[in-house]
């Protein structure tokens with residue numbers, strides 16, 4: 654192996670991607686196969702996005718991941734959009750695959766990544782009554798996946814009502830419709846929805862500071878499965894476990910969406926255990942801080 658692996662993949666996003674766990678995860682996958690390749694971070698301003706995507710067409714790049722704030726803006730910059738899930742309807746692409754002829758395919762692996770993560774934890778969403786906190790890009794992917802997976806009802810609680818209504822409109826138009834409502838987080842409707850819920854998903858950043866919870870903790874009960882999309886244990890998750898509920902942080906979704914991206918780029922099975930271990934080790938090292 655040469656001393657400098659060739660960059661073949663990377664992450665296009667805003668300046669916050671410097672903390673991404675994706676390089677560790679994908680570099681572990683390349684190492685598993687003995688490929689002398691690596692994954693780079695490409696912080697990109699909106700004005701430079703088109704140029705960044707054009708550059709993917711050339712050379713020996715396999716493709717890229719895309720994260721906030723560019724998941725919607727890349728859609729018109731690629732040649733073909735995935736249909737399962739429907740990237741155009743979702744208006745969010747998190748993976749670009751470069752074909753041999755230089756054409757670019759835009760996929761969304763967040764949706765199946767989320768469902769696979771639930772499956773890995775042994776939770777079957779069919780028939781579930783769901784409370785979804787947040788209505789941003791991640792919440793859209795979660796709602797899309799859950800609606801297609803046959804949940805019974807969905808209550809979307811978001812601090813601003815317009816994005817929650819837009820999410821419901823998306824489901825009405827494109828997804829098998831569960832009973833879906835938008836509720837204000839501070840209204841009594843949240844307590845009723847939580848009383849019925851069997852699945853709670855946190856798709857807001859609240860809890861990233863390891864201090865705050867997105868909902869009052871006394872709404873948690875033992876019949877819940879709590880999926881917090883943050884990549885770490887949070888006050889919400891810890892309180893849920895203390896109350897006898899089951900739960901999962903967002904690392905598994907990250908690993909599963911990354912595994913699907915790797916398979917699309919490399920056309921071979923992702924070494925999921927190695928990828929998970931690398932992401933976990935990097936996360937745990939960062940949480941300890943520099944020594």
Ligand code: NAP
Pocket residue numbers: 721763786787788789790791792811812813816855856857858859861882883884903904906907908910
């Ligand atoms: P986004 O598009 O910016 O959406 C953020 C959502 O959180 C919006 O609904 C926003 O409400 C709400 N929100 C933000 N700050 C808030 C606050 N202080 N109080 C109440 N609500 C607040 O972000 P995203 O891409 O959906 O990501 C959301 C979270 O999921 C992030 O923590 C991200 O790290 C995580 N995530 C994890 C994975 C994974 O693989 N595990 C994948 C994607 C995202 P408004 O509509 O009112 O602004």
